[in-house]
Amino acid sequence: MKVKGAIIAAAAVMAVSAAANAATLDDVKAKGFVQCGVSTGLAGFAFTDANGVWDGFDVTFCRATAAAIFGDANAIKFTPTTGKTRFTALASGEVDILYRNTTWTLSRDVDLGFTFTGVNYYDGQGFMVRKSLGVKSAKELDGATVCIQTGTTTELNLADFFRANGMSYEPVPIETNAEAQQKYLSNACDVYTTDASGLAATRATFEKPGEHALLPEIISKEPLGPLVRQGDDQWADISAWVLNALIIAEEKGVTKANVAKLAADGSADPEVNRLLGKEGSYGEMLGLPADWAVHAISAGGNYGEIFERNVGESTAIGLARGLNQLWSKGGILYAPPFR
Amino acid sequence: MATISSTGDTNFRIGMLIYDTRYRSYTIQIIALIIFMLAAAWLVNNVIENLAALGKTFSFGFLNDTASYDINQRLIDYSSTSSHARAAVVGILNTLLVAILGCITATVVGVVAGVLRLSNNWLIARLMTIYVEGFRNIPVLVWILITVAVINETLPAPNQFRGADPDASPLLGGMLVLTNRGFYIPAPVMGDMSMAVVIVFLLSVGVMIGFRRWAKKRQEATGEILPLLPISLGILFLPTLLVFFLLGMPITLEYPELKGFNFRGGVFMRDSLIGLWLALSLYTGAFTAEIVRAGILAVSKGQSEAAFALGLRPGRTMNLVILPQALRVIVPPLISQYLNLTKNSSLAIAVGYMDATGTLGGISLNQTGKEFECLMLLMAFYLIVSLSISAVMNWYNERVKLRER
Numbered sequence A: 001m002k003v004k005g006a007i008i009a010a011a012a013v014m015a016v017s018a019a020a021n022a023a024t025l026d027d028v029k030a031k032g033f034v035q036c037g038v039s040t041g042l043a044g045f046a047f048t049d050a051n052g053v054w055d056g057f058d059v060t061f062c063r064a065t066a067a068a069i070f071g072d073a074n075a076i077k078f079t080p081t082t083g084k085t086r087f088t089a090l091a092s093g094e095v096d097i098l099y100r101n102t103t104w105t106l107s108r109d110v111d112l113g114f115t116f117t118g119v120n121y122y123d124g125q126g127f128m129v130r131k132s133l134g135v136k137s138a139k140e141l142d143g144a145t146v147c148i149q150t151g152t153t154t155e156l157n158l159a160d161f162f163r164a165n166g167m168s169y170e171p172v173p174i175e176t177n178a179e180a181q182q183k184y185l186s187n188a189c190d191v192y193t194t195d196a197s198g199l200a201a202t203r204a205t206f207e208k209p210g211e212h213a214l215l216p217e218i219i220s221k222e223p224l225g226p227l228v229r230q231g232d233d234q235w236a237d238i239s240a241w242v243l244n245a246l247i248i249a250e251e252k253g254v255t256k257a258n259v260a261k262l263a264a265d266g267s268a269d270p271e272v273n274r275l276l277g278k279e280g281s282y283g284e285m286l287g288l289p290a291d292w293a294v295h296a297i298s299a300g301g302n303y304g305e306i307f308e309r310n311v312g313e314s315t316a317i318g319l320a321r322g323l324n325q326l327w328s329k330g331g332i333l334y335a336p337p338f339r
Numbered sequence B: 001m002a003t004i005s006s007t008g009d010t011n012f013r014i015g016m017l018i019y020d021t022r023y024r025s026y027t028i029q030i031i032a033l034i035i036f037m038l039a040a041a042w043l044v045n046n047v048i049e050n051l052a053a054l055g056k057t058f059s060f061g062f063l064n065d066t067a068s069y070d071i072n073q074r075l076i077d078y079s080s081t082s083s084h085a086r087a088a089v090v091g092i093l094n095t096l097l098v099a100i101l102g103c104i105t106a107t108v109v110g111v112v113a114g115v116l117r118l119s120n121n122w123l124i125a126r127l128m129t130i131y132v133e134g135f136r137n138i139p140v141l142v143w144i145l146i147t148v149a150v151i152n153e154t155l156p157a158p159n160q161f162r163g164a165d166p167d168a169s170p171l172l173g174g175m176l177v178l179t180n181r182g183f184y185i186p187a188p189v190m191g192d193m194s195m196a197v198v199i200v201f202l203l204s205v206g207v208m209i210g211f212r213r214w215a216k217k218r219q220e221a222t223g224e225i226l227p228l229l230p231i232s233l234g235i236l237f238l239p240t241l242l243v244f245f246l247l248g249m250p251i252t253l254e255y256p257e258l259k260g261f262n263f264r265g266g267v268f269m270r271d272s273l274i275g276l277w278l279a280l281s282l283y284t285g286a287f288t289a290e291i292v293r294a295g296i297l298a299v300s301k302g303q304s305e306a307a308f309a310l311g312l313r314p315g316r317t318m319n320l321v322i323l324p325q326a327l328r329v330i331v332p333p334l335i336s337q338y339l340n341l342t343k344n345s346s347l348a349i350a351v352g353y354m355d356a357t358g359t360l361g362g363i364s365l366n367q368t369g370k371e372f373e374c375l376m377l378l379m380a381f382y383l384i385v386s387l388s389i390s391a392v393m394n395w396y397n398e399r400v401k402l403r404e405r
Helices: A002-021 A024-031 A057-070 A086-091 A106-110 A153-164 A177-185 A196-204 A233-251 A259-265 A270-275 A282-286 A292-300 A303-310 B021-053 B084-117 B122-136 B140-154 B194-222 B228-246 B271-298 B301-309 B314-351 B356-368 B371-400
Strands: A034-039 A076-081 A114-116 A121-123 A125-130 A144-149 A169-174 A191-195 A212-214 A222-224 A227-229 B177-179 B182-185 B187-190 B251-254 B257-259 B262-264 B267-270
Touching: A024 A034, A024 A057, A024 A233, A034 A057, A034 A086, A057 A076, A057 A233, A057 A292, A057 A303, A076 A086, A086 A114, A086 A227, A106 A114, A121 A196, A125 A153, A125 A196, A144 A153, A144 A177, A153 A169, A153 A191, A169 A177, A169 B356, A177 A191, A177 A196, A177 B140, A191 A196, A196 A212, A227 A233, A233 A270, A233 A282, A233 A292, A233 A303, A259 A292, A282 A292, A292 A303, B084 B122, B084 B271, B084 B314, B084 B356, B084 B371, B122 B271, B140 B271, B140 B314, B182 B271, B194 B228, B267 B271, B271 B314, B301 B314, B314 B356, B314 B371, B356 B371
Parallel strands: A034 A076, A144 A169, A144 A191
Antiparallel strands: A114 A227, A121 A222, A125 A191, A125 A212, B177 B182, B182 B267, B187 B251, B257 B262
16 A cells, blocks of 8 residues: 555656656647646636636737647646645646746746746736725725735735834735635725735626725735746747737737738838748747747737736726836836847 | 474475465565565655756755744744744644644534434434534535635624624623624733732642542542532632632733724634634534444443443433443544544635644745645644644543453
8 A cells, every 4th residue: 555655656756757857848749739827717817708718818828829839829728726836836847837927036036946938917016995994005004904815925025014014914814816805805804915906807806896995005016927947948938939029019010900911911110020920030949930929919919909808998907007008108018129 | 204394494495485374474575665665765766856857955944034924823923024934833833723622622512412412302313413414424624614604704894893883792791702803802911919819720720639539539438429519619719719809800801992903902713713613623523423422322231221220310320331431432433533633624724724734834835935845844743743642542542441350
């Protein structure tokens, strides 16, 4: 019995190691799909629709990555991960890439052995309270009961914020967004804190969103972006440049609607031609087909389109572009040149 | 005359290792041991190789690093500037707290339900059947979630206690405040001379135990039964109360008061602790009830008939004749129920109770990325606790088991 258990455990460890070592692109091509780690369910960012199909902001970036590799935005499988399980899932090779509202920090980049390949959403930690409490500022939250998701930078920021302001609080650690929502709505917490985008997304799903307010303080920088395992530069480059391509596409006015026409007819702008594989051999450098960016853009449009469709002001979540506007329009979204 | 030697002086052949019953078991055991050790070595080697492949080192140094997260329920001093090791200890104490509370309550609930299930009263017996079958046939995680959800959703929030005409008010004249975030009870505040009261109380406990021993000896010698309960209670409380009032009530109670967002002061028992404690106790209590029932039924009917024939009342028959004998059957399976309860307490994170799995195996693991080290420590902790419970219960079992003379 003991021996049998040990062998099974050993086999499990072996299976894990095989996935972690080989070149990820080759593995992905061999299995025919990208395995993408996403949130367990966060309105606007990653959720399953009525037909059980994954959709959302993060999900669309995953799909664009799959489209760049296979020319097919559906050559992808999703693994829902919690704040706690996401890093283990990536480190063990269970997922190839993680698009899960994950904050880029030094220790995660260096010590956990991951590579962050860009930022697809610049966020910051905020607070949501009931309007009936009459709280106008986070500085008034002394003694409050605060719901937080465990295993996130959120709880570290929160500890820092309350310590820096000499206030006490009662943390209620929660595993997933859905549970936190239930706790907050039943008034078991005064405050729910997470990234401001997540708060807006969560509030949009409430029965009466108008009764809840986001406090003005943003207490942290939360650059959320995709990450991959450290040590596979080719895979990291692909993930980084899919994101960059979508940002450049917005900058250059390449949209889901006109990308096919531009790719066929060419454009007066040489950078657009390079982006769409008409000039140069940039796809080859990445180990992808020449028209990879065309497929990536066709999957869900450019960055701006993805933003507007999933979380933008026309949606229930209603996030303004803010920092996530292009650098040329007052935001800090800036992709290196495509050449 | 030719004799056949049956002693071991025949030539040893290699085949005898398998075909000779004298050696076969050794052969099998040695082969099994070699396979086991190879597998273990392979496993360890794998871990080392894979950690290296992932670029991870194996060290427990992270335990001294600052944890930087807060924990709500702290039995010892802890803040976000404490180390991961201290966070782990906070979690371990929380696990032990809920495990001890749970084991005590589960035993009480189990014994009562087990005895009542054998009751001649049809209604009581059936009610206990419903309790036992309901609780042991639904997963404990579901019970934990249900209990906490019921507390969260049905009890009033702290701000409903506010205002001139509040929706909710404290019970028992402010002694007990039930909110959906947990329960508050008054905390004792020790003033000057309060130690005297405590010492008198401890002395009373000693005197009471002495008195009960003496009363038992007297009963064995003379057969007279003293009214034990009133006298014991008198010894226990009267001197303490006398000293308490003579010294001008040095121990006062701090009542919970609504300040800001929450009640402050008093002892705060969080919703997660209460939910977990209740659910674990009731769940394990259902199993314990069956064990108790089995133990009682295992005592032959002749024992109770003999006791009745001697004129003992049913209560005394149960306490003096049946339960002492039933304990011999009850204790061994009870050990595994205690172990189960302790291990089930690791489901605490589902309701946000920061036990060892929540701190060491949860946030610390996640923030440091030291999965292997954290889980090894966690396994070692649960192993030690389980073995300790086993050791204590085995010692108790030795005490109650039948002395063969």
